[in-house]
Amino acid sequence: xxxxxxxxxxxxxxxxxxxxxxxxxxxxxxxxxxxxxxxxxxxxxxxxxxxxxxxxxxxxxxxxxxxxxxxxxxxxxxxxxxxxxxxxxxxxxxxxxxxxxxxxxxxxxxxxxxxxxxxxxxxxxxxxxxxxxxxxxxxxxxxxxxxxxxxxxxxxxxxxxxxxxxxxxxxxxxxxxxxxxxxxxxxxxxxxxxxxxxxxxxxxxxxxxxxxxxxxxxxxxxxxxxxxxxxxxxxxxxxxxxxxxxxxxxxxxxxxxxxxxxxxxxxxxxxxxxxxxxxxxxxxxxxxxxxxxxxxxxxxxxxxxxxxxxxxxxxxxxxxxxxxxxxxxxxxxxxxxxxxxxxxxxxxxxxxxxxxxxxxxxxxxxxxxxxxxxxxxxxxxxxxxxxxxxxxxxxxxxxxxxxxxxxxxxxxxxxxxxxxxxxxxxxxxxxxxxxxxxxxxxxxxxx
Amino acid sequence: xxxxxxxxxxxxxxxxxxxxxxxxxxxxxxxxxxxxxxxxxxxxxxxxxxxxxxxxxxxxxxxxxxxxxxxxxxxxxxxxxxxxxxxxxxxxxxxxxxxxxxxxxxxxxxxxxxxxxxxxxxxxxxxxxxxxxxxxxxxxxxxxxxxxxxxxxxxxxxxxxxxxxxxxxxxxxxxxxxxxxxxxxxxxxxxxxxxxxxxxxxxxxxxxxxxxxxxxxxxxxxxxxxxxxxxxxxxxxxxxxxxxxxxxxxxxxxxxxxxxxxxxxxxxxxxxxxxxxxxxxxxxxxxxxxxxxxxxxxxxxxxxxxxxxxxxxxxxxxxxxxxxxxxxxxxxxxxxxxxxxxxxxxxxxxxxxxxxxxxxxxxxxxxxxxxxxxxxxxxxxxxxxxxxxxxxxxxxxxxxxxxxxxxxxxxxxxxxxxxxxxxxxxxxxxxxxxxxxxxxxxxxxxxxxxxxxxxxxxxxxxxxxxxxxxxxxxxxxxxxxxxxxxxxxxxxxxxxxxxxxxxxx
Numbered sequence: 014x015x016x017x018x019x020x021x022x023x024x025x026x027x028x029x030x031x032x033x034x035x036x037x038x039x040x041x042x043x044x045x046x047x048x049x050x051x052x053x054x055x056x057x058x059x060x061x062x063x064x065x066x067x068x069x070x071x072x073x074x075x076x077x078x079x080x081x082x083x084x085x086x087x088x089x090x091x092x093x094x095x096x097x098x099x100x101x102x103x104x105x106x107x108x109x110x111x112x113x114x115x116x117x118x119x120x121x122x123x124x125x126x127x128x129x130x131x132x133x134x135x136x137x138x139x140x141x142x143x144x145x146x147x148x149x150x151x152x153x154x155x156x157x158x159x160x161x162x163x164x165x166x167x168x169x170x171x172x173x174x175x176x177x178x179x180x181x182x183x184x185x186x187x188x189x190x191x192x193x194x195x196x197x198x199x200x201x202x203x204x205x206x207x208x209x210x211x212x213x214x215x216x217x218x219x220x221x222x223x224x225x226x227x228x229x230x231x232x233x234x235x236x237x238x239x240x241x242x243x244x245x246x247x248x249x250x251x252x253x254x255x256x257x258x259x260x261x262x263x264x265x266x267x268x269x270x271x272x273x274x275x276x277x278x279x280x281x282x283x284x285x286x287x288x289x290x291x292x293x294x295x296x297x298x299x300x301x302x303x304x305x306x307x308x309x310x311x312x313x314x315x316x317x318x319x320x321x322x323x324x325x326x327x328x329x330x331x332x333x334x335x336x337x338x339x340x341x342x343x344x345x346x347x348x349x350x351x352x353x354x355x356x357x358x359x360x361x362x363x364x365x366x367x368x369x370x371x372x373x374x375x376x377x378x379x380x381x382x383x384x385x386x387x388x389x390x391x392x393x394x395x396x397x398x399x400x401x402x403x404x405x406x407x408x409x410x411x412x413x414x415x416x417x418x419x420x421x422x423x424x425x426x427x428x429x430x431x432x433x434x435x436x437x438x439x440x441x442x443x444x445x446x447x448x449x450x451x452x453x454x455x456x457x458x459x460x
Numbered sequence: 461x462x463x464x465x466x467x468x469x470x471x472x473x474x475x476x477x478x479x480x481x482x483x484x485x486x487x488x489x490x491x492x493x494x495x496x497x498x499x500x501x502x503x504x505x506x507x508x509x510x511x512x513x514x515x516x517x518x519x520x521x522x523x524x525x526x527x528x529x530x531x532x533x534x535x536x537x538x539x540x541x542x543x544x545x546x547x548x549x550x551x552x553x554x555x556x557x558x559x560x561x562x563x564x565x566x567x568x569x570x571x572x573x574x575x576x577x578x579x580x581x582x583x584x585x586x587x588x589x590x591x592x593x594x595x596x597x598x599x600x601x602x603x604x605x606x607x608x609x610x611x612x613x614x615x616x617x618x619x620x621x622x623x624x625x626x627x628x629x630x631x632x633x634x635x636x637x638x639x640x641x642x643x644x645x646x647x648x649x650x651x652x653x654x655x656x657x658x659x660x661x662x663x664x665x666x667x668x669x670x671x672x673x674x675x676x677x678x679x680x681x682x683x684x685x686x687x688x689x690x691x692x693x694x695x696x697x698x699x700x701x702x703x704x705x706x707x708x709x710x711x712x713x714x715x716x717x718x719x720x721x722x723x724x725x726x727x728x729x730x731x732x733x734x735x736x737x738x739x740x741x742x743x744x745x746x747x748x749x750x751x752x753x754x755x756x757x758x759x760x761x762x763x764x765x766x767x768x769x770x771x772x773x774x775x776x777x778x779x780x781x782x783x784x785x786x787x788x789x790x791x792x793x794x795x796x797x798x799x800x801x802x803x804x805x806x807x808x809x810x811x812x813x814x815x816x817x818x819x820x821x822x823x824x825x826x827x828x829x830x831x832x833x834x835x836x837x838x839x840x841x842x843x844x845x846x847x848x849x850x851x852x853x854x855x856x857x858x859x860x861x862x863x864x865x866x867x868x869x870x871x872x873x874x875x876x877x878x879x880x881x882x883x884x885x886x887x888x889x890x891x892x893x894x895x896x897x898x899x900x901x902x903x904x905x906x907x908x909x910x911x912x913x914x915x916x917x918x919x920x921x922x923x924x925x926x927x928x929x930x931x932x933x934x935x936x937x938x939x940x941x942x943x944x945x946x947x948x949x950x951x952x953x954x955x956x957x958x959x960x961x962x963x964x965x
Binding site for chain 1: 488489492493496500501502503505508509515516520523525527531534535537538539541546547549553555558564566568569570571573575576580581582583586589590593597604607617618619622623627630651652653657658659660661665705733739754756758760762764778789796797799800802803804806807808814816820821822824825826830833834836840856886887937942944949952957958960
């Protein structure tokens, strides 16, 4: 077994040093009734090439995004990740390091986290950010809990434009609390959610660009909620948009949470991803998750440590702000390297390119008979109404090698009003040929 | 003294260090924001004109102030920073409770196959048959290893798995009409995440004291049980590195009282293939794929914390899950809603299954036995010098020492740990579990060779001898050979600087 260093002779020597006769003697404390009397009913160990063949066969029966025209988004986006990023994150010292609780031998990870926090703060227009959360959805739920602690109010309003998965996660975290007010997810017939804010409202949660791709007015929401003493939680599932759209912090957001997958991280069927959370300086003591801070060592040299850990479970146990421990360190590193490679100039160009590709997509879609574009605004994602039920059309196109987007009915089941809607995303990887193939495929399917 | 072009002192008059230190290979590295600027970029992208009128007046006006680096600058920055880190590839992590084992590179290669890395969670289910088959296969391994009826793969880390398992317990109680159960029993030796999770879900925490031998007394559990108790959260093997000898009796007592048994599976590495937790009567247990199943720790994540469930709790598993080859995405019946968007940590599923297939059922059992062997070897070699709070009987996968052997030396557990850094080792887990004063918890894992274990033990014994010989300065000033000396954590907390700020012009 290639991962186990001992020979039988070495095991025997070690047992002799310990002073027992056999390996079984080390398990003497395990009551006989607790022991498994037979070997596990699992296959035996296998050589590397056999394991690789098995996994390649599984991978080969999936349709990879790069195999053909691809327009799937709705919370996870296919972007190009520079080769440098994946090379660097596979370096031993990043990949196989532990959580930096021993700062003297973890300055690499700690300085990176300090840089990451700074990048996230600048991107969102906030003062401080933490060292990452599991993903955007759990970060949203944690932000809701944080807002309730900060305001000591209970009601929370979720906009209908919030990603339905995110809404479900908040509901689960809050145990379906009646204090959670969820606007309907269907784009039809949504009233003005701001009218539902009252004096007991801790926060309103607004996603922009929203689930359907529309750009939402954060400033108006911030003014409305601040007037009643609550907080605005802004959610961004496509961080590339922040290279072109106004920073939520500049519009009055109190807590900003993002899914950071778009930078540095592959789609990977939904995880691991990286949640970003940023807020105002005044709020940090109610913020969940690890924080990295600057300090000096015994010689006065600048260095970094994990700090304010009296918020965290390993110190405060049942009085912690959250139970979170492990976060998304390596995904945060990939995000940080990709953003450093882009820099301000590169991120702005990338965001403009994404928007330009989406405009090309929208233009082509509008020319297809039976397709209606619902968006008056978008960044790189939009919703269309088809003249037929959308799920079957998407399935038909998939059989022809075109992944045409997400039928809304997959996330909002049981609502007839969304049955004919599809959400499509374009990125810098979307070519004119991809768009032409999609338009032709849709025209054929809708005949 | 003159300076060379690298800014280092050179020429005659330079004070020569007593020994070569390697510091020349570890230059200080400035911050990204001090090296790069907003004009530099390492990515070639065209500047495009924006047509249409779809931005609705929401264009950015706030500055981004994001520093950029060209590719060679980025490579050097992140390579230099990486060298300031300890890592499992570079040395042993004797961290108790953390299971820092070897991270095979085949895992990384497999996770990067486009059929796994480049598939979207919301692309048509008909196009991801291989992904669902992989999840099914991983679930089969986890259920077989633990002897349980169901598994929820989605939790993103151990604490998230605890949350999912405890939510299922809460839902099961609610479904049976047991509304008054608002207390969770937690032994005082538990990981901090256990009481934090219970409190996160609104439970009051009732602490169970440890016996003098470091284990949990079934009588103490019985005394704490009542109609207000929803569950016990117990780690087995426990955080003292001991198998709970009365675990079966504890499970029976918990069930007799109408409560559920949550097991913290952080220490599952000790018993894979030897004990199946399901046979002990546990109802839910999370498994840290980043501990037991070798997915990399990544400097603090990402992890993955699938939670196995008994038949009684299976109907309350959160969505999504794969059932009979079908992906179930929407809660039905008693099932809980989502605890995270999408399908969990697919990248970690691939790595963990690759590791399982490589080891096989036989290899996993041998890995557990070697992990226990290594811990007992360390305990045997150090036990005569380091104090053993719970006697010299066999331990499981980790050996617990306390600091009484340092009494009168002027050296604290923390000092000792920092001195280990100067010997080339990462410190062991300190001051945990809380039931032992000045705890030092050592978990070598099965990955360490006999030669490495001997080097480690020799270094530890050498330090103990130095402490007892009165060389306290070697400890209180340590580390002196790391990239930084001890850092001022009080200052970091009192005057938090959590982001870089441009120096005032």
